[in-house]
Amino acid sequence: LSNTGCDIVTIxxxxxxxxxxTPIYKFYTPDEFINLRQIALDMGIKSFNCFYIMI
Numbered sequence: 001l002s003n004t005g006c007d008i009v010t011i012x013x014x015x016x017x018x019x020x021x022t023p024i025y026k027f028y029t030p031d032e033f034i035n036l037r038q039i040a041l042d043m044g045i046k047s048f049n050c051f052y053i054m055i
Contacts, residue, residue: 036048036050
């Protein structure tokens, strides 16, 4: 992404609101989000916003 000029990345985590919605494939822990943030910054992304729970 940084090679294409992307400076800002925001990611969040989907939480299945009911059994009628798409199931969760994987639940990422807060520590995994911290790790993803560091990877993005190391790759040259200037701002990486991550939220492990999206409301």
